[in-house]
Amino acid sequence: MSVLAIAMALDAALGEPKWLWDRVPHPAVLMGRTIAWGEARFNTGPVRRLRGVVLILGLGLAAGSLGALLQMFGPLVEILVIAVLLAQRSLVAHVQAVADGLRVSLGDGRRAVAMIVGRDTARMDRSAVARAAIESAAENFSDGVVAPVFWYVLAGLPGLLIYKMVNTADSMIGYRTPRYEAFGWAAARSDDFLNLLPARLTAMILAMVLGVTAQRAAIATEAGQHRSPNAGWPEAAMARGLDVALSGPRAYDGEMREYPFVNPGGRREIGPVEIEAAVDALWRGWAVLLAGAVVLTLIV
Structure with missing residues (x-):
């Protein structure tokens, strides 16, 4: 598991070099x-849900096979692949940019948060911009950092690549719209x-x-009331x-x-102070994950 720890440190140090x-x-x-x-090719005609299921199975198989192949090239390739597919540094940078923008003007804050959320931002006030940034920080820490680490630990590069493929598919076609509700069903349920x-x-x-582990019952209750089974x-x-x-x-x-x-x-x-408190929580949470990776190195 030293491979994972090195990859996490590499992502945190370099992020996504432009x-x-x-x-x-x-x-x-x-x-x-x-x-x-795949969506353009298969999201047509009847039985769209079945077509969507077949697409996700095919994409998952391809991603898993690629992961197994890459794993054969040794630890250096493995480290680079993991580091590229983690998003700690880029997530922190995007969330911090919202705080920095809000300190300049509301318009700058709106433009920065529009880079990381899908909701309408044109009429947001300062608090709404801050809420959106903090929500994105929490949800994307799960999707972009914890989940990739989790699936790598469980299933190596095949597990990591399958997760990233499914998560990307959900972000593209996993919507309850006339176009995607049937075809994207498999992507959304697989991601869940x-x-x-x-x-x-x-x-x-x-x-x-x-420092709020004592509030776990309240956290669980509110998570269960959220529109998403996981993001809450x-x-x-x-x-x-x-x-x-x-x-x-x-x-x-x-x-x-x-x-x-x-x-x-x-x-x-x-406002910005609360956004930066969320950024600090992201780094401390990342440190806990890194410590876990180091401990696994010592015991596995």
Whole structure:
């Protein structure tokens, strides 16, 4: 497991070098192109749900086979693949950019948060911008850091690549829209399954580093009320740990959706200070994961 610890440190130190990904496509981009090709090719005609199931099975098989092949090239290749597919440094940078933007102006904050969330940002006030950034921090720590580490530990590079492929597919086609509801069903359900344990592990880690493990019952209750079966766990832990109210009403494509608040008794007037507290929690949570990787190195 020293491979994992080195890869985590490499990602945290370098993130995603712009000079490299300006010259060659990032693996996530290649995954996205493959999924887009499959969607355009197979999301037609009858039995779209079945077609979507077949696509996800095919993508998973291809990703797992590629992972097994790459694993044969030795630890250096393994370290590089893991580091590229982790997102700690880039996540922290994007969330911190929202705090920095808000300190300049509301418009700068809105533009920064629009880079990491899918909701409408044009009419957000400062608190709504901060909430969106903190929610993204919590959810993407689970999806972009904890879950990839979890599946690598369980199943090596095949597990990691399968997870990333499914997670990318869910982000592209896992929506309840007329176009994707049937075809993207398998992507959404597969992603829910693969994130089931990592999301709860993320909540445990965040609750621990933020000193709110005693509130685990409240975290579990609020997570169960969330619109997502998994995203509510890290979000509820972060909300409790920072004593802020997250989620709540927001707009998508001009339509307002009245989602309930997570930790409704928490502070609602928030800004850059709370965003930076979330960034600090991300780094402390990452340190817990790194320590776990080192311990595994010593005992396995």
